[in-house]
Amino acid sequence: MSVTVIIPTYKPGDKFLRLMEGLKKQTLPPDKILIMNTEKKFWKDSVLRGMEQAEVIHISKEEFDHGRTRAQAAEMADSEFLIYFTQDAVPADTCTIENLLKPFRDPEVGAVYGRQLPDKDCRLIERYTRSFNYPEKSRRKTRKDxxxxxxxTFFCSNVCAAYRKEAYEKMGGFTFPTIFNEDMIMAGNLIKAGYAVFYAADAQVIHSHNYTxxxxxxxxxxxxxxxxxxxxIFKDVPSEGEGIRLVKSTCRYLIKKGRPWLFPQLVFSSAFKFLGYRMGKNYRKLPRRLVMKFTMSPDYWEKKN
Structure with a gap:
């Protein structure tokens, strides 16, 4: 199996260094590592010492797009498989790449994504959310699901994901411009085209956020x-039901852990998530000034308009 690892970076820090160290120790090392770095002034060549297979491509902040930047890297790769990491995803062991690629023995599998484990500083509710979205058991998903x-069914994350390049290209590559979610859009296209998407619970990275x-x-x-x-992709599969299921499951978890005083935090966190989601679904009805306040990606809107 020939493998290219692709990592978009912007102001890479300690976790990126840990990711690169983790890649050095893999039982199945990548043939090539492409780093799509936004803004050369924030890059230090010293981080790639001892990694001859790594190449850095510098782009400007204006050029970056979640879908296009990853698609550009895919065009530079001549390998059978593409593996994507984000710069803050640290391999949990030496078998992350090997376990990401095992499911491709099934010729119907077009994409595989790994399990995200919470970091040491991860708060309790977010720690449970990780286990809810990334359970211990692997699963093969098709349109029958x-x-x-x-x-x-369409869930996939480019925090740690692999694609069969032939299938990826048949789908036309990642969609762009994309504000976010290029991975689920690709997974949805693969599923609807008859491919399977595989969740590999044994392909693990450490990755979590304590969002406000x-x-x-x-x-x-x-x-x-x-x-x-x-x-x-998404019209006939609304997300709200999955969100409600997560809230109910988290409530049960907090009771089991004897932490009922965290209920208000869960309620407010869930309310902010739901309001953000509802506003986003109806963004075309909002004035531009509100869109710019609500988004996490103002650069996307400036380029779009």
């Missing part, structure tokens, strides 16, 4: 914008 899993309520609002706003812009 849509009536059962709903939008979760406002950041959660903005993130869900952008998520919903991407869904509103791609009704061909």
């Amino acid at each position: 849509i009536p059962i899993l709903g939008i979760k 309520w406002l950041q959660q609002f903005k993130r869900n706003f952008d998520l919903a914008v991407s869904q509103a812009d791609h009704p061909e």
